[in-house]
Amino acid sequence: MQRVRVLGIVPARAGSKGCPGKNTRDFMGKPLVAWAIECSKRTCMRTMVTTDDPEVMRIAAEYGVDVVSRPTELAQDDTPMHDVLRHACAMDGCEDTDAVALLQPTQPLRTDSHVKQAFWVMTLKGRSCDSVQSVVEMPPTLSPDYVWRLEGEYLFPFLPGKVTRRQDCRVSYYRDGTVYLVRPERVKSDDLWGRSVPLVIKASESCGIDTEDDWARAEQMWRLRHGV
Numbered sequence: 001m002q003r004v005r006v007l008g009i010v011p012a013r014a015g016s017k018g019c020p021g022k023n024t025r026d027f028m029g030k031p032l033v034a035w036a037i038e039c040s041k042r043t044c045m046r047t048m049v050t051t052d053d054p055e056v057m058r059i060a061a062e063y064g065v066d067v068v069s070r071p072t073e074l075a076q077d078d079t080p081m082h083d084v085l086r087h088a089c090a091m092d093g094c095e096d097t098d099a100v101a102l103l104q105p106t107q108p109l110r111t112d113s114h115v116k117q118a119f120w121v122m123t124l125k126g127r128s129c130d131s132v133q134s135v136v137e138m139p140p141t142l143s144p145d146y147v148w149r150l151e152g153e154y155l156f157p158f159l160p161g162k163v164t165r166r167q168d169c170r171v172s173y174y175r176d177g178t179v180y181l182v183r184p185e186r187v188k189s190d191d192l193w194g195r196s197v198p199l200v201i202k203a204s205e206s207c208g209i210d211t212e213d214d215w216a217r218a219e220q221m222w223r224l225r226h227g228v
Helices: 032-043 052-061 081-092 113-129 185-190 214-224
Strands: 006-011 048-052 066-067 099-102 130-137 148-151 154-157 171-183 196-200
Touching: 006 032, 006 081, 032 048, 032 052, 032 113, 048 052, 048 081, 052 066, 066 081, 081 099, 081 185, 099 113, 099 185, 113 130, 113 171, 113 196, 113 214, 171 185
Parallel strands: 006 048, 006 099, 048 066, 130 196
Antiparallel strands: 099 171, 130 171, 148 154
């Protein structure tokens, strides 16, 4: 099977309201962003860090990876990740690249195997696949079939149809952020994902960090995984 030539992009801006300074904060012995950088270096052909944070730039330089200085307007809370990828790829050109791997630092439980499995899925699917997104199956009690919306003072099912038993809930997934793999032409388009296929990950292997509670949970999960 032909190897996929991948550019790993690690986005690590300075601002974070839920967990200030998280990208440069120590997580189990090294800066949080370092976990993503190391994974990218082991699995991707090249690695690029896009950031507006001088400390992240310093860490990236220590690891010998490329750095893209991200402009302030692309480092806001509401900046779409598509715009960040588009900017990074414009700086690099994405030449001789079959795919772009988005490896967010906020998923420190990511393993090399997760990334390699995404490569394998994309290679297996060939040109019928524009992107691969890691997802985790939703528990039935959190299924969209159980979600209700409020209109005025009354509740209505969010989705059409009526499901009253947990066993009848349709299987659903949420994107967990462990790995996103996208073809370079999709980054330049208006539709980042196109024909996207899933890489299903166990809930026990995923913990995104957005708050202090998430950070504590990720550390606990890491210790359980490594037996420390």
